[in-house]
Amino acid sequence: MLNPDSKKWLAKLFGKNVKFNEPMSRHTSLRVGGPAWAFVTPESFEKFLELIRWSKKNGIYCMVIGGGTNLLIKDGGINGIVVVLKKCLDGITGIAGTGGEKGPVIITAMAGTRLQTLCSFAIDNGLEGMNFAIGIPGTVGGAIIMNAGAAYGSIAGVIDSIKVLLLTGETRVILRQNLQFDYRKLTWDRKITDIDDGQPIILSGCFSLRPSDPQRLKKQAVEILKARKKRQPSGFPSAGCFFKNPASGKTAGELIDLAGLKGKSIGGAKISSKHANFIVNKGNASAVDMLALMELVQKKVLKIFNIELESEITIVGV
Numbered sequence: 528m529l530n531p532d533s534k535k536w537l538a539k540l541f542g543k544n545v546k547f548n549e550p551m552s553r554h555t556s557l558r559v560g561g562p563a564w565a566f567v568t569p570e571s572f573e574k575f576l577e578l579i580r581w582s583k584k585n586g587i588y589c590m591v592i593g594g595g596t597n598l599l600i601k602d603g604g605i606n607g608i609v610v611v612l613k614k615c616l617d618g619i620t621g622i623a624g625t626g627g628e629k630g631p632v633i634i635t636a637m638a639g640t641r642l643q644t645l646c647s648f649a650i651d652n653g654l655e656g657m658n659f660a661i662g663i664p665g666t667v668g669g670a671i672i673m674n675a676g677a678a679y680g681s682i683a684g685v686i687d688s689i690k691v692l693l694l695t696g697e698t699r700v701i702l703r704q705n706l707q708f709d710y711r712k713l714t715w716d717r718k719i720t721d722i723d724d725g726q727p728i729i730l731s732g733c734f735s736l737r738p739s740d741p742q743r744l745k746k747q748a749v750e751i752l753k754a755r756k757k758r759q760p761s762g763f764p765s766a767g768c769f770f771k772n773p774a775s776g777k778t779a780g781e782l783i784d785l786a787g788l789k790g791k792s793i794g795g796a797k798i799s800s801k802h803a804n805f806i807v808n809k810g811n812a813s814a815v816d817m818l819a820l821m822e823l824v825q826k827k828v829l830k831i832f833n834i835e836l837e838s839e840i841t842i843v844g845v
Contacts, residue, residue, distance in 0.1 A: 528564060529547070529564045529565060529587070533585065533587070534547060534565075536581070537565055537567070537578075537608075540574060540577065540578070541567055541568075541569065541570075541574065541578075544567060544568045544569065544570060544614070545565055545566070545567045546565065546566045546567075547564070547565050547566075548562045548563075548564070549562055549563050549565070549566035549609075550562050550604075551563055551566075551595075551600040551604060551605060551609065551844075552600075554566065554592070554595045554609070554611070555595035555596075555598050555599070555600055555766075556594070556595055556596040556597075556598075556664065556764055556765065556766050556767075557598070557599055557764050557765065557766045557808055557812075557817065558764040558808050558812070559599065559600065559602070559808060559812055559813055559814045559816075559817060560598075560599070560600030560601065560602070560604065560814060560844065561600065561601065561602045561603050561604030561605075561814075561844065561845075562604040562605075563590075563604055563605040563607065563608065563609040564587075564604075564605065564606060564607055564608060565608045565609070566608075566609050566611075567608060567609070567610050567611070568610075568611045568612075568613065568614050568615075569610065569612070569614060569615045570614050570615055571615050572615050572616065574615070575610065575612065575615050575616075576692070576696055578608070578610065579692065579694065579696065579728070580696055582607075582608060583694050587607055587608060588605075588606060588607025588608070589607060589608045589610060590605060590607060590608070590609050590610065590843070591609075591610045591611075591612065591668075591728050592609060592610070592611060592669070593611075593612075593638075593639075593665050593666035593667075593668050593669025593670070593672075594641070594664055594665035594666050594669060595665075596664040596665040596669070596766060596767065597665065597669065597673055597711075597766055597767065597839070597840055597841055598766065598840065598841050598843065599766065599814060599817055599818070599840045599841070599842045599843075600814065600843055600844040601814045601818075601842070601843070601844030601845055602813050602814045602815055602844075603844055603845035604844055604845065605843065605844055605845075606845055611639070612637075612638050612639035612666070612668065613639040613641075613666070614639070615639065616637040616638045616639040616640070616668075616730060616731070617637055617639045617640050618636075618637055618640055619634060619635065619636050619637075619640065619644070619645065619648050620635045620636070620637055620731065621633075621634070621635035621733075622634055622635070622652075623635075631687075631735040631736065631737060632654055632735075632736050632737070632738065633687055633733050633734065633735055633736075634648070634649065634654065634733070634734045634736060635731055635732070635733050635734075636648075636667045636731060636732055636734065637667065637730065637731045638666060638667055638668030638671075638728075638729050638730050638731055638732070639666055639667070639668065640666060640667045641665075641666060641667075642660055642663055642664070642665050642666060642667055642669075642670045642675065643660075643661075643662075643663075643664075645657060645660075645667055645734070646658065646660050646661050646748070649734075649736055649744070650741060650744045650745055650748055651741065652741070653738055653739055653740060653741040653744065654736035654737065654738065654739065654744075655736060655737045655738070655739035655744060656680075656684070656685045656734065656735070656736040656737055657685065657734065657736065658679065658680075658744060658747055658748050658751060659676060659677050659679035659680030659681065659684075659751075660675060660676075660677070660680075660682075661748045661751045661752050661755070662751065662752050662755040662756070663675050663676075663677065663767075664767075667731075667732055668728075668729040668730075668732075670682055671686065671689060671713060671729055671732050672713050672729055673711050673712070673713070673841075674708045674709065674710070674711055674712055674713050675711075676711075677755075679751065681708070682708070682732075683706075683708035685734045685735055685736065686703055686706065686708075686732055686733070686734060686735070687702075687703055687732075687733040687734060687735040688700055688701060688702045688703060688732070688733045689701050689706065689729055689730075689731070689732045689733070690729070690730045690731045690732075691727035691728060691729055691730060692727060692728040692729075692730050693727050694727070698730065699719065699727070701715055701719055705719055710771055710772075711771060711839050758801075758802060759801070759802055759805065760799040760800075760801040760802055760805050760807060763797075763799075763807035763808055763809060763810075764807065764808040765799070765805050765806065765807045765808070766806075766840050767805070767839075768780070768804045768805065768839055769804055769805060769806045769821065769824075769838065769839060769840055770783075770804055770824070770836040770837065770838060770839055771836070771837045771838070771839045773834055773836075776834075778804070779803075779804045779836055780802055780803040780804035780805075781803075782828050782832055782834060782836070783798065783803035783804060783824055783828065783836075784803040785831075785832075786824075786827045786828050786831050786832075787827075788803065788823070788824055788827060789803045791820070791823070792809070792820075793816050793819045793820045793823065794811070794812055794813060794815070794816030794819070795808060795809045795810060795811035795812030795813065795816050796808065796809070796812040796816035796817045796819070796820045797809050797820075798820065798824070806820055806821065814844070818842070821838060824836060
C-alpha cells in the first residue's frame with residue numbers, strides 16, 4: 528500500500544483528482560475489479576509528467592488506462608497507481624493537408640479523446656477513414672495500443688504516426704513504417720524509444736484520412752451503427768468480443784455456440800445468448816467468475832475443435 532508520505536504528495540498535487548483505494552469496477556466496462564492504491568485524473572500534462580517521474584523514482588507501479596472498455600481487472604485490484612488521461616490529453620489538436628487531388632488529410636487526436644469524438648469530427652469535416660470505428664467505445668490511446676477495429680477496418684489502416692512518452696520524461700514520434708500492428712496489438716522496435724524498461728505511454732496519434740462527402744459518411748455511419756446494435760448484446764456490462772477470432776475458419780462466437788456454451792453462466796458472468804463471443808456481467812459478477820467462464824470456453828473449444836481461443840481482453844491485477 529502507499530505510505531502516508533506518498534498519499535500526502537499525491538493529495539497535494541492532485542487534490543480532488545486523486546482517489547485512494549478506488550474500486551476499479553467503477554472504471555471498466557465489465558464492472559469488475561478490485562481497488563487501485565490510487566486513481567488519478569491529472570488536469571494538466573505537466574502534473575501527469577510529474578507523476579510519471581515521481582512514481583519511477585519511488586518504484587511505484589503506474590498504469591495508464593483509456594476507457595477501460597477492453598480491460599478485465601482481477602478482484603485483488605492494482606498494486607499501484609492507475610491514471611486516466613481524459614482531462615489532460617483530450618481533443619483534436621491539429622489538421623494538416625488540404626485534401627487537394629484527393630490527397631490525405633492528417634488529423635491529430637490526443638490519447639484521452641473519446642474515439643467517437645474523433646469519428647464524429649471526421650464525418651463533420653468530410654473526412655473518410657474512421658467510420659469503421661463507429662460504435663467502438665474507449666479512447667484514442669486505447670484504440671491505438673489495441674489496434675481497435677471491426678469488419679470494416681482497423682486503426683492500422685489509418686494511423687500515420689504516434690507520439691509517445693518515455694519513462695525518462697522524453698517524448699518520441701514513431702512513424703507508421705516503424706509500427707507493427709497485429710490483431711488487437713501494437714508493437715514497435717524498442718531501439719526507436721531507446722529504452723528497455725517499461726512501456727512508453729501513447730500521448731497522441733496522427734490519422735491519415737481522405738476527403739469525402741459528409742452526407743454519404745453520415746449515412747454510412749448510421750448503417751454501421753444499426754448493424755452493430757443488431758448483432759451485439761446490450762443491457763449488461765461487457766467488454767465487447769472476448770476472444771480473438773481464429774486466423775481461418777469459423778469465428779470465435781461460432782465455435783463457442785457450436786460447443787453448446789451460449790447462455791452458460793458461472794456466478795454473475797454469462798455467455799451472451801445473443802452473441803456467444805460476449806461475456807456479460809449479469810450484475811453481481813466477480814473477476815473470478817469471468818476468468819472461470821473464460822477458462823471453461825477455452826477448454827471446451829480446444830477439446831471439441833482442437834482450437835486454442837486467445838483472449839482479446841487485457842487481463843491485469845492481482
